[in-house]
Amino acid sequence: MGSEVPPVYIGLKGIYVAKTSLSYIDGERGKLIYRGYSIEDLAEHSTFEEITYLLWFGKLPNKRELSEFKENLASEREIPDEVISIISKLPRNAHPMDILKTGVASLGPFDPDLPSIWGQHIHEKRAENLKIAMRILSKMPTIMAYFYRMKENKDIVHPRKDLNHAANFLYMMWGREPNDLEAKLMDVALILHADHGFNASTFACLVTASTLSDLYSAIVSGISALKGPLHGGANEQALRMLMEIGSPDNAREYVKGKLERKERIMGFGHRVYKAYDPRARILKKYAEMLAKETKQEKLFNTALEVEKVMIELLGRKGIFPNVDFYSGQVYHMLGIPTEIFTPIFAISRASGWIGHVLEYWEQNVLIRPRALYIGPMEAKYIPIENRI
Numbered sequence: 001m002g003s004e005v006p007p008v009y010i011g012l013k014g015i016y017v018a019k020t021s022l023s024y025i026d027g028e029r030g031k032l033i034y035r036g037y038s039i040e041d042l043a044e045h046s047t048f049e050e051i052t053y054l055l056w057f058g059k060l061p062n063k064r065e066l067s068e069f070k071e072n073l074a075s076e077r078e079i080p081d082e083v084i085s086i087i088s089k090l091p092r093n094a095h096p097m098d099i100l101k102t103g104v105a106s107l108g109p110f111d112p113d114l115p116s117i118w119g120q121h122i123h124e125k126r127a128e129n130l131k132i133a134m135r136i137l138s139k140m141p142t143i144m145a146y147f148y149r150m151k152e153n154k155d156i157v158h159p160r161k162d163l164n165h166a167a168n169f170l171y172m173m174w175g176r177e178p179n180d181l182e183a184k185l186m187d188v189a190l191i192l193h194a195d196h197g198f199n200a201s202t203f204a205c206l207v208t209a210s211t212l213s214d215l216y217s218a219i220v221s222g223i224s225a226l227k228g229p230l231h232g233g234a235n236e237q238a239l240r241m242l243m244e245i246g247s248p249d250n251a252r253e254y255v256k257g258k259l260e261r262k263e264r265i266m267g268f269g270h271r272v273y274k275a276y277d278p279r280a281r282i283l284k285k286y287a288e289m290l291a292k293e294t295k296q297e298k299l300f301n302t303a304l305e306v307e308k309v310m311i312e313l314l315g316r317k318g319i320f321p322n323v324d325f326y327s328g329q330v331y332h333m334l335g336i337p338t339e340i341f342t343p344i345f346a347i348s349r350a351s352g353w354i355g356h357v358l359e360y361w362e363q364n365v366l367i368r369p370r371a372l373y374i375g376p377m378e379a380k381y382i383p384i385e386n387r388i
């Protein structure tokens with residue numbers, strides 16, 4: 001090693017590693033756009049299918065394109081019997097993110113197109129990769145809903161082609177069609193989580209894809225990275241925390257105690273946002289509405305008090321609620337079990353993961369950084385019998 005020590009970017013904080021046209025975060029002003037469209041506009045007027053088309057094809061679809069895209073997606077929802085059998089054999093108390101990961105990994109070997117494109121030109125086969133992308137995106141909600149029904153000792157509910165992505169997921173989970181508000185809220189949640197620049201899970205997908213591995217393997221990497229509580233797992237933790245706090249009166253003492261013990265308050269802070277996360281702002285509005293409708297004002301008011309205390313104590317450091325703080329409340333008030341929150345994040349983010357992989361593959365470069373070696377240089381090997 002030379003005498004000059006190269007800079008080390010621990011956690012890649014603030015480092016740009018690629019170019020993208022998919023999404024942009026203005027962390028200082030709390031803005032998020034997908035290909036130029038504001039997240040507020042998309043959440044209000046768009047659908048998950050439409051924004052997925054936008055992320056994968058670079059433009060909003062016209063009526064014909066959207067209807068064809070929706071039809072193709074809807075026709076891919078069922079999963080092979082062998083994968084159902086694999087899911088049915090997994091422990092019921094396993095974390096659903098591990099089920100999702102295993103389910104997606106199991107789909108790969110059954111994909112009819114994968115063997116023919118496998119090899120060093122895989123990234124150039126856009127048409128085939130798009131077919132695979134449709135299958136992954138369509139089948140992820142089915143894997144999750146089937147496992148949930150099995151866990152509840154209920155019969156699985158097969159997907160319907162006439163419902164959109166969000167409504168069909170709820171239908172397969174609940175065994176009843178969601179009403180318009182439930183379907184709209186799930187659709188909005190899917191839109192808000194679909195993409196977010198080079199977050200940890202997207203980067204994990206790209207690391208795998210950059211070796212010219214396949215889309216299934218890339219998505220399994222993404223699911224694995226999203227599971228952690230510093231990333232997607234925070235929504236589940238945030239809701240559990242609010243339940244533990246129990247009432248607005250306990251919020252201040254609880255938050256202060258945690259901060260004094262140097263513990264994190266889940267659902268707050270972000271690597272890029274140093275202002276209020278715009279996705280949290282949108283979900284907060286829906287959480288308030290749902291709290292009134294489902295008579296769960298205590299939960300919402302507890303969240304408001306936690307937010308107030310956190311901003312008072314840490315707002316000056318740029319720590320505000322992130323998407324996970326309010327998404328968990330919305331899901332809970334919709335009647336979705338807590339352990340399914342992070343899988344919903346994955347079901348949505350798969351849209352962005354795939355969009356980024358397809359974009360990155362257009363000019364693929366193997367991702368292979370260096371680590372600065374700080375260990376000894378000339379250790380003498382000691383045979384095992386001589387070691388103490």
Ligand code: CMC
Nearest residue numbers: 229230231232234263264265266267268269270271322324
């Ligand atoms: N509660 C308490 N203190 C916090 C929090 C928090 N949630 N977030 C950051 N801090 C403090 C941290 O202790 C540190 O303080 P100090 O400078 O005194 O050591 C400072 O803020 C900077 O924190 P950091 O971990 O160096 O900053 P980061 O950019 O690496 O952190 C983060 C980003 C998301 C890991 C962090 O904010 C966090 O752990 N938040 C809680 C988990 C969470 O809600 N994650 C979901 C993120 S949004 C959804 C997604 O995209 O995945």
